[in-house]
Amino acid sequence: MAGISRPRGTDDLLPEPLARMARVLDAGLEVASGFGYRQVETPIFEATELFVRGVGDSTDVVTREMYTFADRGGRSLTLRPEGTAPVVRAFWESDLRQAPLPVRLSYAGAMFRYDRPGKGRYRQFHQFGVEAIGDSEPELDAEVIAVAWRWLQGLGVEGISLQLNSIGDQECRPAYRQALLDYFEPLASQLPALDRERLRRNPLRVLDSKELAASGLLEGAPRTVDHLCSSCREAFERVRLALTAYGIPFQMNHRLVRGLDYYVRTAFEVWHEQLQGAQNSLFGGGRYDGLSELLGYPPAPGVGFAAGLERVAMLAPTVPAGPPPALAVLSAPPADPGAAIAAADRVRRRGIQVLCDAGGRSLRAKLSWAERAGVRGVLILGESELERRTVTARLLADRTQVELPLRALEEAVPAWLEGAKAVGEGTR
């Protein structure tokens, strides 16, 4: 088709899907609010440094997957690829840091990643998430999970499972990493080149390697939970106890990891049975006690999750679409179209959604159009009505019509619609 099409990996949110997503998001914000999480909104772009520091030497992410540009002042800026670093930044740059800890925050908005697009994977997509900052109590990890879980439950999403793991912290992870390397050392010759490279660059990532999972070489690999230090072990136990108290079932997943060093202890994802392979994760989260310092701030523990709104909306059971406008006001040519316009405007002031067609098409065409638009009734203003200072009010369902006084439209129309609704319900 001629014309300019949208950039690769973007999507137009049309009325139906947008209404769906908005409903899904509202539900999330409400659940979060019930747990004391208050919404914040950070800029859509940030200093590039904010994201580079967080991901460190993950070169792919930095060099390949960020929307980075220089503004006219020569500053390097980046469209936000995720929400956690900005929220932590906002925490330190505001008086939130003086609030009693933890500070509970939620956020939602567009994120940008220069990925290869695919189904359910866009370069501009939308996330909803919560962060609890300034408290390292394990019960908080469970709380964050509970917010996510209650949200999905409330939406009626079926077939979900909570995948849970603990990946240790600065104290015990080095030893675990070594154990992992020791295990794979003698197997090096059997490893695909890709996994040898992973082992060198980001050892934990071999645990979720697809090739290795298929080969069975992972079966005997050491598990993070067996190498936790005592404090991590105790914390994980408390997370599980708290989840039990919430009544939230979970599945231990020893291959669930995070690729970045600032993540510690609890890591979780929620999977859906209908989502396949690379996109089976509805959302993920974890504890990021090391992030604040990486960003150049004083230490501050934190835990949170982020969910892809597109995917959640896709899985939420059908949300009833917003009702169509109740009324259409039609002029019947050659009557003065201004009368229809004015009448429509008056009825709208009563809070009724009104479509108006004051154009030159035939009344037949307008009625046919109103029918397809799904309105319950129409008001017709033609020459004879104007002469009598009335409007013809017609119900589409039973083809009955009455005349209402033009002068008292504001009262007559709502009353007429109410009466029609009562009759309609009575016959059901």
Add this chain to the structure above:
RNA sequence: GUGGCUAUAGCUCAGUUGGUUAGAGUGCCAGGUUGUGGCCCUGGAGGUCGAGGGUUCAAGUCCCUCUAGCCACCCCA
């Protein structure tokens, strides 16, 4: 970033081994007598066959490049 599949009206798709002015359904607009809708009938608008090159007397159909979508991999903060 790598490999594979795909690309024809707004939408869903047909288009035989390359062969005249490219079709259907649906949607859209109009008409079926003078101001009254869902069905039906008739008509109309709408496509440089994703874009650009090439082969050929002839390309929607074959070849190349690009773009976009989908799938797998990479990555997934």
